[in-house]
Amino acid sequence: MTATNVTFKVFRFDPEKDTEGRYQDYTLAVAPGETILNCVNRIKWEQDQTLAHRFSCGSAICGSCAMKINGHATLVCKTQAMDKVKDGVIRIDPIGNLKPLRDLVVDLTPFWKSFEKVEPWLAPDAHSAPEKERLQTPEQFAKIDNSTTCIMCAACFSDCNVLEVDKRYYGPATLAKAHRFIFDSRDARTEARLRKVTEETGVWDCTHCGECSTRCPTETKPLARINEIRQAAMKAGMHDTSGARHVLGFRETVGKRGLLDENYVPIRSVGFFNLAGLLSLAPVGLRMLARGKNPPFIPHSIEKAGEVRAIFAKREELNK
Amino acid sequence: MYSHDVVIVGSGLAGLRAAMELAGHLDVAVVTKVYPSRSHSGAAQGGVAAALGNMDGDTPEAHLYDTVKGSDFLADQDAAEILTSDAIRTIYEMEHFGCPFSRTPENKIAQRAFGGHSYQRACYSADRTGHALLHTLFEQTYRQGGNIQIYSEWYMLRLIVEEGIARGIVAMDIQTGRIEVFRAKTVLFATGGYGRAYKITSNAFANTGDGISAAYRAGIPLMDMEFVQFHPTGLYQHGILLSEAARGEGGYLLNGNGERFMQKYAPSKMELGPRDIVSRSEQTEINEGRGAGPNKDYVYLDLRHLGREKIMERLPQVYHLAKDFIGVDAAEAPVPIQPTAHYSMGGIPADKDCQVLLDEKGNKVTGFYAAGECSCISVHGANRLGTNSLLDALVFGRRAGKSILAATEGASFAPVDEKKELAAARREIDSLLHNGATEDLHAIREELKETMTLKVGVYRNGEQMKEAHGTIKELQARFVNVRVDDRRKNFNTNLLEALELGHMLEYSELIVAGAEVRTESRGAHARDDYPTRDDENWLAHTLAFRKDDGGYELKYKPVTITRFKPVERTY
Ligand SMILES: Cc1cc2nc3c(=O)[nH]c(=O)nc-3n(C[C@H](O)[C@H](O)[C@H](O)COP(=O)(O)OP(=O)(O)OC[C@H]3O[C@@H](n4cnc5c(N)ncnc54)[C@H](O)[C@@H]3O)c2cc1C
Ligand code: SF4
Ligand code: SF4
Numbered sequence: 001m002t003a004t005n006v007t008f009k010v011f012r013f014d015p016e017k018d019t020e021g022r023y024q025d026y027t028l029a030v031a032p033g034e035t036i037l038n039c040v041n042r043i044k045w046e047q048d049q050t051l052a053h054r055f056s057c058g059s060a061i062c063g064s065c066a067m068k069i070n071g072h073a074t075l076v077c078k079t080q081a082m083d084k085v086k087d088g089v090i091r092i093d094p095i096g097n098l099k100p101l102r103d104l105v106v107d108l109t110p111f112w113k114s115f116e117k118v119e120p121w122l123a124p125d126a127h128s129a130p131e132k133e134r135l136q137t138p139e140q141f142a143k144i145d146n147s148t149t150c151i152m153c154a155a156c157f158s159d160c161n162v163l164e165v166d167k168r169y170y171g172p173a174t175l176a177k178a179h180r181f182i183f184d185s186r187d188a189r190t191e192a193r194l195r196k197v198t199e200e201t202g203v204w205d206c207t208h209c210g211e212c213s214t215r216c217p218t219e220t221k222p223l224a225r226i227n228e229i230r231q232a233a234m235k236a237g238m239h240d241t242s243g244a245r246h247v248l249g250f251r252e253t254v255g256k257r258g259l260l261d262e263n264y265v266p267i268r269s270v271g272f273f274n275l276a277g278l279l280s281l282a283p284v285g286l287r288m289l290a291r292g293k294n295p296p297f298i299p300h301s302i303e304k305a306g307e308v309r310a311i312f313a314k315r316e317e318l319n320k
Numbered sequence: 321m322y323s324h325d326v327v328i329v330g331s332g333l334a335g336l337r338a339a340m341e342l343a344g345h346l347d348v349a350v351v352t353k354v355y356p357s358r359s360h361s362g363a364a365q366g367g368v369a370a371a372l373g374n375m376d377g378d379t380p381e382a383h384l385y386d387t388v389k390g391s392d393f394l395a396d397q398d399a400a401e402i403l404t405s406d407a408i409r410t411i412y413e414m415e416h417f418g419c420p421f422s423r424t425p426e427n428k429i430a431q432r433a434f435g436g437h438s439y440q441r442a443c444y445s446a447d448r449t450g451h452a453l454l455h456t457l458f459e460q461t462y463r464q465g466g467n468i469q470i471y472s473e474w475y476m477l478r479l480i481v482e483e484g485i486a487r488g489i490v491a492m493d494i495q496t497g498r499i500e501v502f503r504a505k506t507v508l509f510a511t512g513g514y515g516r517a518y519k520i521t522s523n524a525f526a527n528t529g530d531g532i533s534a535a536y537r538a539g540i541p542l543m544d545m546e547f548v549q550f551h552p553t554g555l556y557q558h559g560i561l562l563s564e565a566a567r568g569e570g571g572y573l574l575n576g577n578g579e580r581f582m583q584k585y586a587p588s589k590m591e592l593g594p595r596d597i598v599s600r601s602e603q604t605e606i607n608e609g610r611g612a613g614p615n616k617d618y619v620y621l622d623l624r625h626l627g628r629e630k631i632m633e634r635l636p637q638v639y640h641l642a643k644d645f646i647g648v649d650a651a652e653a654p655v656p657i658q659p660t661a662h663y664s665m666g667g668i669p670a671d672k673d674c675q676v677l678l679d680e681k682g683n684k685v686t687g688f689y690a691a692g693e694c695s696c697i698s699v700h701g702a703n704r705l706g707t708n709s710l711l712d713a714l715v716f717g718r719r720a721g722k723s724i725l726a727a728t729e730g731a732s733f734a735p736v737d738e739k740k741e742l743a744a745a746r747r748e749i750d751s752l753l754h755n756g757a758t759e760d761l762h763a764i765r766e767e768l769k770e771t772m773t774l775k776v777g778v779y780r781n782g783e784q785m786k787e788a789h790g791t792i793k794e795l796q797a798r799f800v801n802v803r804v805d806d807r808r809k810n811f812n813t814n815l816l817e818a819l820e821l822g823h824m825l826e827y828s829e830l831i832v833a834g835a836e837v838r839t840e841s842r843g844a845h846a847r848d849d850y851p852t853r854d855d856e857n858w859l860a861h862t863l864a865f866r867k868d869d870g871g872y873e874l875k876y877k878p879v880t881i882t883r884f885k886p887v888e889r890t891y
Contacts, residue, residue, distance in 0.1 A: 049806055049814040058558075062354070062357070062360070078645070133416075141421075152355075187418075
């Protein structure tokens, strides 16, 4: 049970004098069981009072202390420091996709504003105002149990690949917030809410990278919630959105060829005749390409394509 | 200078609930040093009390009696009656706003047992009730849009009171360092508790009691500051709270010998005895050598018999805290715990309508209100029952909103000397930035917190408190030369921590002062040199006044007793 010396490479930035950030090293003897927040606090309190970071509850519920640890957004109060040491070093950066204000502090305005898009409050049927509580079955409560655990820490916002290239995207936490009302049996605006989040820059823009769920410190796990919204939208017959067409296109291409032609799917999803839509894809596509995130242009063949085709054929048959 | 009809400081349950009552009627601003969803209300786990009777034959009368008895008869019974009779409406209202509550098989709001309550009264949302309530109100602020102007990450520096009239506040924009006067017809403080003065505490780093001492500095007395509640289940060495729900769901408390020691102290309620009694029982076990671990300085919370499934369903947060913070799997091993400073019963004295009192005679401050944990109305007396404080923040937050609406409509702005107020705020900041810089901020803070936990903690006695008082005086003197290295204007959290420490040093002295003089044991104030309650001399509220020379003076005011004569409190 002895302490280990660890070097913390901490991002420092002061807009009043720096044009860009730099790293400062601090060495700390980390005790077993110590959280990263504890280490950062000790750096501030024992070594360098000028370090700025946010924290409050220290018990993983207020959502203040998300930082990037070795490049990934993490709620640092609930993260054991020794688990994150790589070659004696832990690198700490401010969370991403938001403008750094100073050191580890970022401007959260776009994050807070993103929630406005989904009108984040319960809208029950105005005609039924019961004297007591609205009834809800334990099963109905269970449907919103996960999405209501969100602590608005913005870890998901930080690491979302789509937000990196398209700031108009709703973002994972906001979609989880939408989920919380779409699946709340007491809400009366389910359809309107579903329509809204299936529009452009909503649920269908998610690339399924799964970063948000990996980074999420709670049970919210936004990707899972996004998938539930998508399924609900398809079930509700909302096929007339680019995303839904994407799904149908996906089914078509996989069904025909047994593999996913990702260069074909986006075009199918805006519709072949939607020229403006096609052009609007270009910047995102080009940027994704520049970052090496585009799928290869030549669809590579996979071994079991035949079996995949057979599965789809079977499904289609069952659907009939 | 900014100008708003009403300025609310604090965006926890009390502040936000008050703001909702005013939105659309008056120009209302909320000033808060953290974003609303970061307020400490969100950390509340176990539940919020109301005699809904969804599980049993509970009544508001029973709730009232439990509250008064829990308070060790120091609560003002007229105020407590408002709390308990408005509880049911409050919960239905929060449910209608969209709060996700756990449900019974009959699809109603689920309720569970809680310490000191004689029925299953705690409405809950798994074990994150405060989070569910706070986010529900935060959602409502989105609905209100521009009707509520929220100044997030603004730090209130001063309360402006002159000639018994509140005129506004001075605050600093944390993101830029800009200092502004906020002129207001009415000011509401909803600034939360002061538990951060203790080393082992369940309170957020933000709970430094700024509002309480800002009021004190503005000439308002503070009430019952010596009553600080210790929660029996703080995670060993961290102080982080493991919800009382853990005991409500059937968890055991074991000493180092594996005995359920509550058998000795509260045989009928066992683990579900009220907090003060359970905390003292733990401390007694530890003090008498029956603690666990190499230093015998903790006891155990044992959940193993509940089974993994029930633990994960009902107490997921408790499970994860034990796992992430000290690496204990609660389904397989008992969790090391110790008492942790948890709730501040004392605070800014206010009447039933939340208007702040100026003295022991009942004179009031015009245009100044307080609600939530920073206030002392006093519904909790010497000891708050768990789940009664979320309720307090909601009931009296709304009530404050209503009285403010009535008092502010048609009122005009009292004049403010902007220059003078800004200069005073700058003076305070300058005294922190430009001094001998010989004293370490963190060292002073740690010494204060350690002193409070060791000498003004679960058990107190005259000798130790005298030492503690001396230490605090010494620390106050050292603080004059506290070193603040950060000179930047934007996000200078070094400066903020120094400002907060100034508050902590100021009111900690009043905690000790009230406790030293009170030669009895009542509720959370337990003295081993005066182990019994003394109604003849001490059935009274303490009021600490600030004197011009910086010293204090203690006065007392009677307790309002309407229905229940004080009797001995046994469980
Ligand atoms: C871990 C924990 C668990 C709890 N569990 C329960 C429970 O199960 N049931 C129950 O009933 N109670 C519980 N409590 C108590 C309860 O949570 C609090 O008493 C209650 O939430 C207080 O609400 P509030 O609105 O008064 O203050 P808070 O929610 O603490 O809000 C205080 C506000 O004041 C602001 N503020 C403070 N100082 C300044 C300043 N200088 N400038 C600007 N803004 C400022 C802060 O930004 C914050 O918004 C618990 C408490 C803790 C610590
Ligand atoms: S899964 Fe979707 S929402 Fe989540 S990070 Fe990836 S792109 Fe963003
Ligand atoms: S969804 Fe998860 S990661 Fe995103 S803000 Fe909420 S809690 Fe944080």
